[in-house]
Amino acid sequence: MIVLPELDVRQLASPMGRASPLTKLAVGLAWLAGLVATTDPRPTVVLLVAGVAAATGLGRVPVGRFARAWLPFVVAAGGVVLVNTVFGAANADAAARVILEGGPLRVTEPALATGLVLGLRILAIAGVGVAFAQTTEATALADALVQQARLPDRFAYGALAAYQAVPRLSLDLVTLREARRTRGLGRGWSAGLLLALLVLALRHAERLALAMDARGFDAGIPRSRFRPVRRRREDALIAALGAAALAVAILAAR
Amino acid sequence: MEVAPGECLLVLGPSGSGKSTFVLALAGLLGRDVPGGLEGALRVEGPVGVVFQDPGAQLVMERVDDDVAFGLENRGWPRAAMAARVPEALAEVGLAGLGRQRTTTLSGGQQQRLALGGALAPRPRLLVLDEPTANLDPDGARAFVDRLAALRAAGTTIVLVEHRVELAWRLADRILVLGSDGQPVDLGTPDAVVRRSGRALIEAGIWLPADVDAALGVPPPVPGSPVVGGAPLLDARGLAFGYRHRDPVVRGVDLAVAAGERLAIVGPNGSGKSTLGRLLVGLLRPDAGTVRLLGDAPHRLPAGELARRAAYLFQDPEQQFLATTVEAEAGLGLRGGELARLPELMEALALPLGRFGARSPYALSGGEQRRLSLAGILARRPRLLVLDEPTFGQDRATYRGLLAILRERLDAGVGLVAITHDERLVGDLGGRAATMAGGRLAEPVAAEAAA
Amino acid sequence: MSAHAAAPGVASPAGRWRTRDIVVTAVIGAAFGVFMAGLNAVYAGLGAGAGSPWLLLYLGWLLPAVLAPVVVRRAGAGLFAELVAASVSVLVVSQWGPDALLSGFLQGIGAEAVFAAFRYRRFDAPVVALAGAASALLAFVHDAVIYYQGVAPEILALTLFWMILSAAVLMPLVTFAIVRGLREAGALRGLPA
Structure with missing residues (x-):
């Protein structure tokens, strides 16, 4: 059963927690562009370290909590290292130093080097992802999208209502699987099970939409703001530090 | 107006x-x-x-x-x-x-x-x-x-x-x-x-x-006659369970149900009633204590055998529908002889297959959905019924029909555990009732006193 | 407030988004967002990557981008559903962050472009296949640039092959099987599909 994550007060009161989600998103995308622009290990490591520091320092994400969210990416990073090394374009280079050879397999040093950097890139991206997710509440994201990015209210808050339905959908799934077992059908999965889950999701959406309209969601008048989003000092701070980290990364490149 | x-x-x-x-x-x-x-x-x-x-x-x-x-x-x-x-x-x-x-x-x-x-x-x-x-x-x-x-x-x-x-x-x-x-x-x-x-x-x-x-002169309900001395069906001792570590939802529950016996479990939402029900039919494995369903731990039984011994009715009917027509839903997982009982049973549940069979289970009213979710269970005729809110959404007529079917099953030696808020049902079933609160189940008392 | 006379049942003619269309699309996105989070874990665990037939699973990430438009038939449904899916997978399980939103955007916009090219009038199998292919193509570009930058061209070509096969052949089959099931269950009453 899925429980929506509850960020603790320290995370929300941290500079990362107080900054607008859009600021964090912009910095994250700028870093992503920086990471993609190079296969040099040094800028990659700079942004990897910066991401971890942003989460645990500026975001006050407890180290254990950060690690739990981040460590699963070691597997994904390992996969990326593997494919880029084994299937590396550089392996075709006759001049490259071979470190492993057998049958059709020929692994060269430059391919491994590229693979390792790309693995680090995954860990850096994951670090940024955890820093973002562990300091951002869904409501704050919806508010910022509406008030700062001028996205239409109905879509942002419709999405927020759907996000709220996630625990219920996961409970539906658990119950449907139990129901399968009590009908003598075993513990497995079936297409019917997943379809039943989607049916419940759609029916829930139908009821939710009705309840939202009953409260004037589609009244057609401009909505007012219970939680006004303002630009804060923290936004400037995160943007400045984000730009600085990116600058250091660029300078660190050869 | x-x-x-x-x-x-x-x-x-x-x-x-x-x-x-x-x-x-x-x-x-x-x-x-x-x-x-x-x-x-x-x-x-x-x-x-x-x-x-x-x-x-x-x-x-x-x-x-x-x-x-x-x-x-x-x-x-x-x-x-x-x-x-x-x-x-x-x-x-x-x-x-x-x-x-x-x-x-x-x-x-x-x-x-x-x-x-x-x-x-x-x-x-x-x-x-x-x-x-x-x-x-x-x-x-x-x-x-x-x-x-x-x-x-x-x-x-x-x-x-x-x-x-x-x-x-x-x-x-x-x-x-x-x-x-x-x-x-x-x-x-x-x-x-x-x-x-x-x-x-x-x-x-x-x-x-x-x-x-x-x-208006409606006769008061006649409580069912409690049964004593049937063969033991279910025996649970010291049951404890928590979904998360160190957060038990069910604590130290003992209960036993014999053939023909009825036990109502009442108490507020969140007191652990549904979790207890799931433990009794082997959907969950107890953290501590034991459940014996006709001698075996139910969570270890293969699904087919488990379904023959015990049935569980989930609180929300929609959450247990796995087919897209009423007929397919009612017959899901049933075998020849069990399937043959279905038409008559659906008639008794006021859901005749001729009229309802091709409809979508989701298009039924809440009360109809409740009866449909009971149909498959009743057609299979397991030895133990654990039913969470079996009378939800029923009017007088369908309630009476349902009660008659349940009593007929009880007379045939089925054990019944009813998890319910329906005080009328507790009285009409007779037998014993036990209150659950904070994960603990109180000693059962005569149903008339609880209702 | 007063209401008089009859109002039409299903879709408003200009394709205006009713609240129900919005919430249905968002819930499809949210459901698949959770599914994707699970898929991410399985996929990483399998060590699947460039060139592997496991890429046939790729439709799991792209499905909301075509399923939602087929169900609600509104301009922007593919993009909206895919963005909700990405956001939910980010917020619920802290995964990938801005990169997930970027790939969600690309996958959504790919499918969206095809539905838009047909002026949101066609949601049949060929158009869904085309939308799937476009979505997979942009997803491929994203993955190739970010994850597979060092991979040899022939392996990348194989990667693209499996992804397109998943999105343009398997995905329409899955999509219409789902829609058929939903319709049988009566879950599409009042929706355009």
Whole structure:
């Protein structure tokens, strides 16, 4: 059963927690562009370290909590290292130093080097992802999208209502699987099970939409703001530090 | 008809009489999200507040105060006015101080009062409620109706659709009765309606408060005769279970059920009743203690064998539907002989396959869904029935039919554990009843005392 | 407020988004967002990557981008559903963050472009296949640039092959099987599909 994550007060009161989600998103995308622009290990490591520091320092994400969210990416990073090394374009280079050879397999040093950097890139991206997710509440994201990015209210808050339905959908799934077992059908999965889950999701959406309209969601008048989003000092701070980290990364490149 | 300001109108009618459609029409929601047309004229002065049946399907925002403010934002209230009104509305529904809580952490009863608060916040001229207490436990329902009584006393105009009226009866200034064809049958004060249409209401299967029943000469229910000395079916000792570490939901429960025996488990939502039920039929593995179902630990049994020994009826019928037609759903997992029983059983459950077989299970009313979810279980004839809210949404006639089927199974030596809020069912079943609270099950007592 | 006379049932003619269309699309997105989070874990665990037939699973990430438009038939449904899915997978399980939103955007916009090219009038199998292919193509570009930058061209070509096969052949089959099931269950009443 899925429980929506509850960020603790320290995370929300941290500079990362107080900054607008859009600021964090912009910095994250700028870093992503920086990471993609190079296969040099040094800028990659700079942004990897910066991401971890942003989460645990500026975001006050407890180290254990950060690690739990981040460590699963070691597997994904390992996969990326593997494919880029084994299937590396550089392996075709006759001049490259071979470190492993057998049958059709020929692994060269430059391919491994590229693979390792790309693995680090995954860990850096994951670090940024955890820093973002562990300091951002869904409501704050919806508010910022509406008030700062001028996205239409109905879509942002419709999405927020759907996000709220996630625990219920996961409970539906658990119950449907139990129901399968009590009908003598075993513990497995079936297409019917997943379809039943989607049916419940759609029916829930139908009821939710009705309840939202009953409260004037589609009244057609401009909505007012219970939680006004303002630009804060923290936004400037995160943007400045984000730009600085990116600058250091660029300078660190050869 | 007209509803005067400050009046409370109670709407009664059998399933399919268009009560919910009436609510949607009052709320101005017909023809928008809901396909269909509206004929005739309807005038409602000022905004309408609506509360629906399912508390969990009305939550929009993450936190309680944001959720109350949602309707105010939609109507463009200035921020200062919202900041003043939100805590006020929360106080009106007994949720003062819970503003920053997550809506998903509230109990069902609290969520429903939150929905009421959200509906009340914009100060509607009319409040419309569609079976608002149907999904609540007795305490939650009482707390909700108490709030409604306070609102009525303060002059709010209320239209209340209810199925079981034990609690809501005293709120009604007037009663509107809808017939099964959706036509209005009667309208008047409760006394006048009972005098003019009381018998017709009972024949239509509509529940009335016990004292009204008595005044109309409805015989009180005859409790089932408790059985003693059957062969043991189920034996649980020292059962404990928690979904999360160090957070037990069921603690140290002992219980035994013999053939032909009936045991009602009552108690508030969240007390661990459904979890206990799941432990008894092997859907969960106990953290401590043992369950023996005809001698074996049920969670280790293969699914087919388990289904032959015990059945579990889930609280929400929709959550157990796995097929897209009534016939396929009822017959799912059944074998030859079991399938052959189905047509007659569906007839007895007032869901004849000829009329209902090709329909979608999701298109049925709540009460019909409940009976459909029971059909497969009853056709299989397992030795033990563990049923969570088996009588949900039933009118008098279908309730009687259901009770007859259950009694027939009990006479055939089936053991029954009924998890229920339905005090009438506890009495009608007879046998023993045990109260669950905080994960512990009290010593069972005679059902008459519990009901 | 007063309501008189009849209102049409299903879709408003100009393709205006009703609240129900919005919430249905968002809930489809949210359901698949959770599914994707699970898929991410399985996929990483399998060590699947460039060139592997496991890429046939790729439709799991792209499905909301075509399923939602087929169900609600509104301009922007593919993009909206895919963005909700990405956001939910980010917020619920802290995964990938801005990168997930970027790939969600690309996958959504790919499908969206095809539905838009047909002026949101066609939601049949060929158009869904085309939308799937476009979505997979942009997803491929994203993955190739970010994850597979060092991979040899022939392996990348194989990667694209499996992804397109998943999105343009398997995905329409899955999509219409789902829609058929939903319709049988009566879950599409009042929706355009």
